[in-house]
Amino acid sequence: MARILFALPPLIGHLNPMLAVAAQLSAAGHELAWAIHTHQLGASLPDAARVFSLDAGDQVTTVVLPKVRGLESVRLFFEDYALPMAEQSLPLIEQAALSFKPDVMVVDHQMIAGSLVARKLGIAWLASITTSASILRMSPMLDDWVAGQYAGLQQRYMPSEAESARVARPDFSPWLNLVFSIEELLGTEHARVEAPYAFLGPAIGQGRREIDFPWQWLRDDCRHILVTLGTISRDRDTRFFEVIMAAIADMPNVQAVLVGPESLSVKAPANVLVRDFVPQVELLKKMHGVICHAGHNTVCETLMHNLPMIVAPIRDDQPVIARQAIDAGAALFMRHGKVSVATAKTTIHALLNTPELNHQAARLGAVLRKSSGAVGAAEHIVRIANAARA
Structure with a gap:
């Protein structure tokens, strides 16, 4: 059985697909743990879930909606949310990984700290990508800016790592990227970031909490x-x-x-x-x-x-x-x-x-x-875990 650590941002829309995947993995007897912001997501996890909190005192990471739109909103999303969350989460996810000793990590595409921890510790990892838009290249200027921000983050977290080992998009896994969408929705207007992909369709259903409705x-x-x-x-x-x-x-x-x-x-x-x-x-x-x-x-x-x-x-x-x-x-x-x-x-x-x-x-x-959805995602995760242990 595999030991699997999930690392997610505090966004319920990113947790829901992983709950469905986790239900498949749990039913097969695999051991799971979660590195999440418990203040926002803890109540949505199964009661017996093993949780490593990413809450840092009173500095709970939340999304601040910018007044601007378009590409400028993407830039502000990185500056005001994704990158600060990564800086805050890096030591906490590293501690979780060292404690849990996973065979494989499943890291949300927006939780860049998880991918860097996996790389530093030599743990196999897959990226969970909840939107087909995330795999598309943006404007050349914005792509270069994002790569620069990621380069700085890699240098600060792993200063002893050779500069040649840094990658422009460390948020994409070299093992496999689980895309919870279908290629029929992608269109042809934008090029994709080069990476290994598995298009799974949505992972829905199992694992979500029950909600009363009249x-x-x-x-x-x-x-x-x-x-x-x-x-x-x-x-x-x-x-x-x-x-x-x-x-x-x-x-x-x-x-x-x-x-x-x-x-x-x-x-x-x-x-x-x-x-x-x-x-x-x-x-x-x-x-x-x-x-x-x-x-x-x-x-x-x-x-x-x-x-x-x-x-x-x-x-x-x-x-x-x-x-x-x-x-x-x-x-x-x-x-x-x-x-x-x-x-x-x-x-x-x-x-x-x-x-x-x-x-x-x-x-x-x-x-x-x-599409294979949660079942397909679980199969890929176990396959990568087995390959990493071989």
């Missing part, structure tokens, strides 16, 4: 829409939610489940249910369409259920994922910051009444459902 609220004589902006962007502001609620208020044969702050409940019309959290996978089985931020997990889960969507990207990789879904014919675009009630009504009507959207969503859904 299923009786959904009426059989209505069409149902899920409205979600993910776990990070949902509290950015409430205007978008308010516009969507106003648009749906005039649609008596439509019901919407809106995942957002409970404070919105007082403004919600009778055909909109506001919930802080929802059992998204189960809920999608009852939906006819989705309005979302183009987060990769949500896009894949939506398509797996043959559902068309409206994408309103906000930041980071979301514009790229949104464009992939639109180019694939399964999504319509909506401007997050400036959408009007009239435009929202028109777009929602098109979402629910354009057969071609459903056709293309079903086409992609068929590919996604055939």
Whole structure:
């Protein structure tokens, strides 16, 4: 049996696929441990999980949403979040690895500290990549800037390592990179970072905590829409939610489940249910369409259920994922910051009444459902662990 250490950032959307993978590995008898920020993610792990906390006193790492968008938001994401988190986490993950002595590490693509620790200690590791956008090259200027930031981080953490041993993108594993997406969504506009990839499709289902939901609220004589902006962007502001609620208020044969702050409940019309959290996978089985931020997990889960969507990207990789879904014919675009009630009504009507959207969503859904997901990821992890021990 293999000893496997997971190293993840404090983002629930990055934890969920690993919970599904971990469920497969646990069922096969492998020994698992988690290096995570327990303040944010600890409650989502199985009760008996072995955990090495990455919390550093009161300096709990959180995502600060920048006011800028596009490539500038990517730069700020590195400067204000990913790189500081790496500096803080390096000694803690190293201590976890020395204590647990894993055969293999599974490191989230954004948890660069895990990959550097694995390299320093000579541990085989795989990268977990939750979005197809992460493997695409950006602009040459931004790619060079990211490489420079990583070079500095490698020099500070491993000053005795020869400069020739440093790599431009240490966040990509030389062993294998687990991409929880399908190549059909990638498109051809951007080149990929050169690395060994396994395209697995989404890893969903097992391992997620149960969430209560009033299923009786959904009426059989209505069409149902899920409205979600993910776990990070949902509290950015409430205007978008308010516009969507106003648009749906005039649609008596439509019901919407809106995942957002409970404070919105007082403004919600009778055909909109506001919930802080929802059992998204189960809920999608009852939906006819989705309005979302183009987060990769949500896009894949939506398509797996043959559902068309409206994408309103906000930041980071979301514009790229949104464009992939639109180019694939399964999504319509909506401007997050400036959408009007009239435009929202028109777009929602098109979402629910354009057969071609459903056709293309079903086409992609068929590919996604055939993908190996968590089972395939677990098989790759065990294979790498066995190879490392041989």
